[in-house]
Amino acid sequence: xxxxxxxxxxxxxxxxxxxxxxxxxxxxxxxxxxxxxxxxxxxxxxxxxxxxxxxxxxxxxxxxxxxxxxxxxxxxxxxxxxxxxxxxxxxxxxxxxxxxxxxxxxxxxxxxxxxxxxxxxxxxxxxxxxxxxxxxxxxxxxxxxxxxxxxxxxxxxxxxxxxxxxxxxxxxxxxxxxxxxxxxxxxxxxxxxxxxxxxxxxxxxxxxxxxxxxxxxxxxxxxxxxxxxxxxxxxxxxxxxxxxxxxxxxxxxxxxxxxxxxxxxxxxxxxxxxxxxxxxxxxxxxxxxxxxxxxxxxxxxxxxxxxxxxxxxxxxxxxxxxxxxxxxxxxxxxxxxxxxxxxxxxxxxxxxxxxxxxxxxxxxxxxxxxxxxxxxxxxxxxxxxxxxxxxxxxxxxxxxxxxxxxxxxxxxxxxxxxxxxxxxxxxxxxxxxxxxxxxxxxxxxxxxxxxxxxxxxxxxxxxxxxxxxxxxxxxxxxxxxxxxxxxxxxxxxxxxxxxxxxxxxxxxxxxxxxxxxxxxxxxxxxxxxxxxxxxxxxxxxxxxxxxxxxxxxxxxxxxxxxxxxxxxxxxxxxxxxxxxxxxxxxxxxxxxxxxxxxxxxxxxxxxxxxxxxxxxxxxxxxx
Numbered sequence: 001x002x003x004x005x006x007x008x009x010x011x012x013x014x015x016x017x018x019x020x021x022x023x024x025x026x027x028x029x030x031x032x033x034x035x036x037x038x039x040x041x042x043x044x045x046x047x048x049x050x051x052x053x054x055x056x057x058x059x060x061x062x063x064x065x066x067x068x069x070x071x072x073x074x075x076x077x078x079x080x081x082x083x084x085x086x087x088x089x090x091x092x093x094x095x096x097x098x099x100x101x102x103x104x105x106x107x108x109x110x111x112x113x114x115x116x117x118x119x120x121x122x123x124x125x126x127x128x129x130x131x132x133x134x135x136x137x138x139x140x141x142x143x144x145x146x147x148x149x150x151x152x153x154x155x156x157x158x159x160x161x162x163x164x165x166x167x168x169x170x171x172x173x174x175x176x177x178x179x180x181x182x183x184x185x186x187x188x189x190x191x192x193x194x195x196x197x198x199x200x201x202x203x204x205x206x207x208x209x210x211x212x213x214x215x216x217x218x219x220x221x222x223x224x225x226x227x228x229x230x231x232x233x234x235x236x237x238x239x240x241x242x243x244x245x246x247x248x249x250x251x252x253x254x255x256x257x258x259x260x261x262x263x264x265x266x267x268x269x270x271x272x273x274x275x276x277x278x279x280x281x282x283x284x285x286x287x288x289x290x291x292x293x294x295x296x297x298x299x300x301x302x303x304x305x306x307x308x309x310x311x312x313x314x315x316x317x318x319x320x321x322x323x324x325x326x327x328x329x330x331x332x333x334x335x336x337x338x339x340x341x342x343x344x345x346x347x348x349x350x351x352x353x354x355x356x357x358x359x360x361x362x363x364x365x366x367x368x369x370x371x372x373x374x375x376x377x378x379x380x381x382x383x384x385x386x387x388x389x390x391x392x393x394x395x396x397x398x399x400x401x402x403x404x405x406x407x408x409x410x411x412x413x414x415x416x417x418x419x420x421x422x423x424x425x426x427x428x429x430x431x432x433x434x435x436x437x438x439x440x441x442x443x444x445x446x447x448x449x450x451x452x453x454x455x456x457x458x459x460x461x462x463x464x465x466x467x468x469x470x471x472x473x474x475x476x477x478x479x480x481x482x483x484x485x486x487x488x489x490x491x492x493x494x495x496x497x498x499x500x501x502x503x504x505x506x507x508x509x510x511x512x513x514x515x516x517x518x519x520x521x522x523x524x525x526x527x528x529x530x531x532x533x534x535x536x537x538x539x540x541x542x543x544x545x546x547x548x549x550x551x552x553x554x555x556x557x558x559x560x561x562x563x564x565x566x567x568x569x570x571x572x573x574x575x576x577x578x579x580x581x582x583x584x585x586x587x588x589x590x591x592x593x594x595x596x597x598x599x600x601x602x603x604x605x606x607x608x609x610x611x612x613x614x615x616x617x618x619x620x621x622x623x
Contacts, residue, residue, distance in 0.1 A: 015294075015385040015496045016270045018118075022279070025122045031282035033380055035117040035326050038492060053485045054110040060478035061106045065099045067474060073464045087461030094452035095463050101441045101448075108434040109316070109485055116323035116492065119380050124278030126159035131257040131342075132274070133165040135242050140265050142174055144390075148268055149184050157274040163257075167246050169237065187246050195245035196236035232353035239335070240351035240361075247350055261339040267387040268296070269337065277339040280380045287365045287377035288333055288340035291384055292318040295391035298497040305595060306398050307391035311495055312507030319492045321435065322381040328427030331381035332435055333362025336389060344368070344377060356408025360416060363432060367423035376425045383494045395596050396550045399517050406521035407529075409439040414525060443522040446515035449585065450557065456578045457568030483508075512588050516553040546596040558589035 025031050039047055071077055075088045082088065132152050136145050145166065152164045164184045168175055171190040179186040189195040234248075235241040250256070261277065263269050277289045295311045298304060325331030333340075335358030345351070345361075347368055354360035365377050392398040413436065421429055455461055487503050548555065565582055568574075 015494065016272055016276065018383040018385065018494060019121045019276070020118070021121070022123050023120050025282060031122070033280050033283045033286060033329075033378070034120040036120060038116040038118060038323065039114055050113060050488065053481060053488050054113040057478065057481040057485050058103075058106050058110045060474060060481055061099075061103050064474045064478055065103065068099070068464065069096060075462060075465060078465060084459055084461040087455055087459040088463060091452055091455055091461050091463035094448045094455070097448050098445060098452070101445050104434075104437055105441050106482060108321070108437065109482070111434070112321045112324035113485060113489060115327040116320055117326040118323060119280060119326060119382055121276060121382070121384075122279040122282060124157060124160070124275060125282055128157075128160040128258045128278060128281070129256065130157060130160060130162045130259045130261055130274065130278070130339075131165055132162055132261045133167055133243075133246070134263050134265050134267075135167045135169070135239055136172075136175065136265055137169050137239070137242075138237070142172065145175060145265055146178060148263065148265055149179070149182065151268045151270075152263070153182060153184070154271050155269055155273045156271055157278065160278075162274065165246070167242050169242055187249055189242065189245040189249075192245070195234050195248060196241070197232070197234045198236065233350055235353055238353070238357070240353055240357035244350040247345065257342050259339055260342055260345065262335070263337045263387050264335060264389065267293075267336050267389040269387045270385070273337070273386045274339075276382065276384045276386055280382075281339070281341070283378070285370050285373055285375045285378045286329075286341075286380055287344045287370075288338055288362070289380045289382060290322075290331060290334045290338045291336075291382050291386045292322070292494045293334060293336045294385050294388055294495055294497075296388040297390045297393065304393060305599065306395060307393045308497075309506045309510045310391045310398060311497065312504050313510040315493055315495060315504050315507050316486060316489060319383070319494050320489045323383065323492070325379070325381055325431055325435075328425070328431045329378035329380070330366055330425070330428035330431050331362075331379045332432075333358045333365070333379065337387040340365075347371070354408055354411060354416075355404055356412070359408065360412060363412070363416065363420065366425075366428050366432070367420050376428070383492075385494055385496060394550075394599075395546045395592055399514070399550065399553075402514050402517050403521045406439040406443065406518045407525055409436060410522050410525040412436065413440070439518050440522070442511060442515050443518040446519050447522075449581065450560070453561065453578060453582050453585065454564045456575065457564035457571075457573055457582070460571065460573045462575065462578075509591075513592055515588065516557050520553045545599070548593075550596065551593050554589040554592055558586060561585050561589070 020036075023034075026034070039050055042050065074092060075082070076085055076092065079085075079088075132155060134145070134148055134152065145168075149164060149166060155162065166175060166179055166184055166186050168186065168188045169190065171188040176186055176188075178184070233240065233244045259278065259281065261274060263273075277291070280286050280289045293314065295307050297307050298311060322331050322334075338358075344365055348361070348364045351357045352360035352364050362379065366379070369376055392401055417436070421432070424432060452463075486508060490504055493504075561582055565579075565586075568578075568582075
């Protein structure tokens with residue numbers, strides 16, 4: 001691998017210090033993280049306009065709900081003896097649920113807009129022992145790991161100790177030698193049984209086997225009670241298991257650290273990574289600090305379309321929602337780049353056994369209190385772009401990534417929320433609740449939309465008879481206000497690639513295009529399917545192309561919707577609003593397929609010229 005001198009582009013220098021320059025520490029012994037209110041930092045015109053857009057979107061959405069669902073507009077009230085009464089009730093329930101989901105999403109966006117804050121950075125404390133670690137899963141390319149490790153070695157932190165670690169699931173001899181040559185500490189748990197516990201039997205099959213054994217033994221034996229319970233914290237082939245086995249190794253070797261700083265293998269840290277994160281630990285109640293996720297393989301051509309849209313989709317979360325977490329000091333833990341106290345990980349028994357271990361770990365931390373001060377543990381989100389990663393460039397890895405994230409979210413609702421939420425502070429509880437509603441809202445909106453569409457085309461039932469001129473006017477006003485809210489927040493975009501003031505329409509569209517995948521994840525979790533960790537293929541290495549199997553969820557729904565349209569057409573169910581809704585659903589199903597075809601066809605004709613990333617590539621980040 002060819003090494004270059006470390007450099008940092010002017011663009012990246014700006015985005016890696018978005019929180020501002022270092023400020024004077026308040027007190028050596030009792031420093032508390034300070035925050036700057038983004039709304040208050042605006043001029044007075046911007047400040048009032050932000051409130052008008054945020055509250056206006058919420059009020060107009062509420063207005064639509066009131067007008068649309070007045071009991072006098074219900075068909076079940078106007079036509080109580082109709083033979084379609086049952087289906088009319090079903091349609092009414094679907095529409096009410098859709099509107100409630102819309103209101104929840106609008107409230108979350110409006111609240112985040114007016115509560116977004118940036119932390120005030122201070123210089124890091126001296127004397128900290130820092131483990132700067134990255135993990136390597138099977139099939140992740142060696143060149144990617146080397147590039148990340150070399151960048152980690154260049155991270156600055158004066159006045160303390162930094163050890164760079166590679167936690168390698170594969171025990172690769174090439175990487176082992178590379179680490180010895182470059183001074184990186186190496187750990188692998190491969191072939192060590194106590195640190196690679198097997199996965200527990202799926203709950204669905206546990207129940208089936210238990211019932212069968214109970215029948216065969218005339219109710220005398222319980223299969224579930226006799227099953228061994230493996231230590232899920234040490235689960236094999238999992239990121240949380242990799243970290244937790246490393247923690248066990250440190251205890252065994254009597255190695256101690258104050259802070260664990262970490263990046264994913266595809267994330268190349270900036271030279272000021274540690275400097276910009278560690279300062280917040282002057283506050284004794286800060287448990288962890290996280291930064292935004294940005295892609296370096298951002299391309300303007302066809303082959304970069306999915307990565308470009310993917311980063312745009314995450315824009316609102318990175319630039320607004322995470323900043324709103326600072327208002328309650330409960331930003332979500334994101335495993336791409338972060339720093340966390342080792343003592344806090346010890347308190348919660350390590351990274352949590354979940355397919356989205358970072359979110360589950362952050363939630364577990366926020367349920368605990370600092371044993372020294374008695375206060376709830378806090379977290380800080382900094383807008384500083386401190387690592388450059390790679391995003392999925394094809395639909396297949398993108399859908400795999402989104403399915404895993406959504407399944408982890410639904411699994412958290414199923415296993416954790418009802419048992420742990422009451423331990424959060426009230427502000428943190430509300431913020432986490434709103435964060436966790438994103439995937440359910442998107443999945444349920446798609447499902448309820450399909451149910452209402454098919455109910456109409458199969459039966460002709462409708463829910464309401466409303467003054468459509470008033471409703472359409474209010475709906476268009478509400479839609480315009482919500483779009484304005486989204487675009488207005490682009491002023492605080494943390495991506496180096498998208499200019500301030502850009503609309504971000506692709507990101508909003510991508511959420512709709514991925515709705516069938518989110519619903520697939522929801523159905524899988526409800527049916528007892530246990531999500532498994534799969535490394536998301538990123539960048540241009542190991543290039544392949546999407547096939548029809550990639551779009552199986554979209555194709556299934558496209559067939560169902562098309563069948564409903566044909567049936568409705570032959571039975572004269574011709575309400576224009578329902579036809580527009582059904583056609584929009586079909587468009588959602590077919591756009592990813594069309595995009596995949598447009599990307600695939602030129603490559604088959606050998607006409608695709610891969611262009612350099614617009615801002616920075618991960619191979620050249622900091623090098």
